[in-house]
Amino acid sequence: xxxxxxxxxxxxxxxxxxxxxxxxxxxxxxxxxxxxxxxxxxxxxxxxxxxxxxxxxxxxxxxxxxxxxxxxxxxxxxxxxxxxxxxxxxxxxxxxxxxxxxxxxxxxxxxxxxxxxxxxxxxxxxxxxxxxxxxxxxxxxxxxxxxxxxxxxxxxxxxxxxxxxxxxxxxxxxxxxxxxxxxxxxxxxxxxxxxxxxxxxxxxxxxxxxxxxxxxxxxxxxxxxxxxxx
Amino acid sequence: xxxxxxxxxxxxxxxxxxxxxxxxxxxxxxxxxxxxxxxxxxxxxxxxxxxxxxxxxxxxxxxxxxxxxxxxxxxxxxxxxxxxxxxxxxxxxxxxxxxxxxxxxxxxxxxxxxxxxxxxxxxxxxxxxxxxxxxxxxxxxxxxxxxxxxxxxxxxxxxxxxxxxxxxxxxxxxxxxxxxxxxxxxxxxxxxxxxxxxxxxxxxxxxxxxxxxxxxxxxxxxxxxxxxxx
DNA sequence: CCGGTAATGGTCGACGTGACCCGAAGGGGG
DNA sequence: CCCCCTTCGGGTCACGTCGACCATTACCGG
Numbered sequence: 001x002x003x004x005x006x007x008x009x010x011x012x013x014x015x016x017x018x019x020x021x022x023x024x025x026x027x028x029x030x031x032x033x034x035x036x037x038x039x040x041x042x043x044x045x046x047x048x049x050x051x052x053x054x055x056x057x058x059x060x061x062x063x064x065x066x067x068x069x070x071x072x073x074x075x076x077x078x079x080x081x082x083x084x085x086x087x088x089x090x091x092x093x094x095x096x097x098x099x100x101x102x103x104x105x106x107x108x109x110x111x112x113x114x115x116x117x118x119x120x121x122x123x124x125x126x127x128x129x130x131x132x133x134x135x136x137x138x139x140x141x142x143x144x145x146x147x148x149x150x151x152x153x154x155x156x157x158x159x160x161x162x163x164x165x166x167x168x169x170x171x172x173x174x175x176x177x178x179x180x181x182x183x184x185x186x187x188x189x190x191x192x193x194x195x196x197x198x199x200x201x202x203x204x205x206x207x208x209x210x211x212x213x214x215x216x217x218x219x220x221x222x223x224x225x226x227x228x229x230x
Numbered sequence: 231x232x233x234x235x236x237x238x239x240x241x242x243x244x245x246x247x248x249x250x251x252x253x254x255x256x257x258x259x260x261x262x263x264x265x266x267x268x269x270x271x272x273x274x275x276x277x278x279x280x281x282x283x284x285x286x287x288x289x290x291x292x293x294x295x296x297x298x299x300x301x302x303x304x305x306x307x308x309x310x311x312x313x314x315x316x317x318x319x320x321x322x323x324x325x326x327x328x329x330x331x332x333x334x335x336x337x338x339x340x341x342x343x344x345x346x347x348x349x350x351x352x353x354x355x356x357x358x359x360x361x362x363x364x365x366x367x368x369x370x371x372x373x374x375x376x377x378x379x380x381x382x383x384x385x386x387x388x389x390x391x392x393x394x395x396x397x398x399x400x401x402x403x404x405x406x407x408x409x410x411x412x413x414x415x416x417x418x419x420x421x422x423x424x425x426x427x428x429x430x431x432x433x434x435x436x437x438x439x440x441x442x443x444x445x446x447x448x449x450x451x452x453x454x455x456x457x458x459x460x
Numbered sequence: 461c462c463g464g465t466a467a468t469g470g471t472c473g474a475c476g477t478g479a480c481c482c483g484a485a486g487g488g489g490g
Numbered sequence: 491c492c493c494c495c496t497t498c499g500g501g502t503c504a505c506g507t508c509g510a511c512c513a514t515t516a517c518c519g520g
Binding site: 486 | 491492493494495496497498499500501502503504505506507508509510511512513514515516517518519520
């Protein structure tokens with residue numbers, strides 16, 4: 001079967017989300033890099049690059065992400081593969097898109113070093129190629145997934161209060177959640193376990209700190225990154 | 231950006247499911263084609279082929295499916311892209327996998343013409359490349375999806391009884407469902423609409439025939455094929 | 461005409477979840 | 491130093507969903 005040559009270039013791009021302060025609230029942001037060559041010279045695009053000859057797809061996503069932004073995501077999963085023949089005006093490009101999450105400190109560290117702009121997700125428009133469409137799909141999937149999978153913890157540190165976890169969910173979903181009901185749902189799901197420590201220094205009652213529980217039984221052949229271990 | 235050459239061949243393969251009679255019950259089957267060249271000469275594999283230079287990914291999936299099996303699926307969606315460097319012993323191959331459903335008459339028609347074997351899904355083992363893994367993932371996704379999306383109707387004809395629809399769900403999930411509860415869930419969901427006709431000729435009370443309701447409002451940027459319209 | 465079986469309609473209880481209430485705990489302003 | 495505001499964290503209540511289960515209807519075949 002090897003031998004049928006294909007006139008397509010194989011690329012990988014990543015939609016990475018993080019939480020940053022914006023207008024007094026935690027809001028979802030993603031990093032954009034400005035292109036310095038044709039096509040779409042000067043336009044912003046998702047970080048990415050070409051897939052190397054001897055690396056896996058996820059490996060390529062991590063490498064290109066590090067090269068273009070310096071980011072090391074805490075969560076990474078394959079999203080979709082785009083391959084319309086007219087995606088790029090200069091030739092056939094098939095792009096495997098990954099979706100990722102990074103913690104805020106990592107995001108802040110990187111913003112100062114690289115040529116990266118963190119844009120609020122609802123202000124992302126006019127990207128190169130079909131990246132507007134890609135971002136919309138990634139956001140839709142993240143919002144759906146936060147309801148049934150424990151992805152939100154990847155935007156927080158080792159331990160966190162349930163109030164912090166609730167703020168993450170609120171930022172992703174874009175609407176307020178009832179604190180008491182949220183607590184009940186999360187604790188009952190077994191996705192977190194309580195520690196003995198409390199978060200001090202706040203203005204009000206010190207909340208207990210929790211830790212994410214690593215899922216044990218596989219949901220399918222794969223699930224850590226929500227896809228096969230290919 | 232075009233110019234970064236990639237030493238990978240781009241292929242597309244499809245996991246197609248249909249319902250066939252097996253040991254007195256409707257069971258899920260999928261078509262396998264026997265390879266006639268290296269690598270994995272003589273082994274069975276999923277139908278597929280190379281992606282053409284001027285066609286979309288879904289287009290390529292339909293074309294290769296028709297060429298190797300003659301099948302025209304009633305449902306087709308992108309599943310996952312596999313790209314481990316060592317997937318194929320003869321060179322780097324990245325495969326975009328599609329998942330599909332075909333109606334039984336179409337499947338029966340094709341089996342006589344092409345070199346295709348319909349295998350019960352739980353007896354699929356020893357396929358070429360990493361196709362065992364691919365099939366397991368496709369099956370896991372189908373089972374998850376049948377619970378919240380109206381995919382089962384694509385295995386039936388224009389009209390069908392709720393008993394027939396229930397049999398489809400039972401075959402996919404591999405366990406019996408309560409007829410009364412199934413009826414209540416399906417009718418309440420609005421996924422089907424009743425016709426005035428009844429299915430006659432059966433041994434028992436003639437069931438009313440239903441028709442699938444075409445979903446209107448989009449769930450996200452995409453949904454007909456559960457992915458972007460790329 | 462009768463027995464068997466599927467189609468169809470209904471009840472009941474367990475459970476998850478949103479709306480809402482209230483005491484507890486801590487810091488800051490008067 | 492003592493309220494008061496705010497968040498934490500525990501609870502109640504109503505409601506909708508769903509599985510288990512029962513009853514009736516409508517055919518066919520003997």
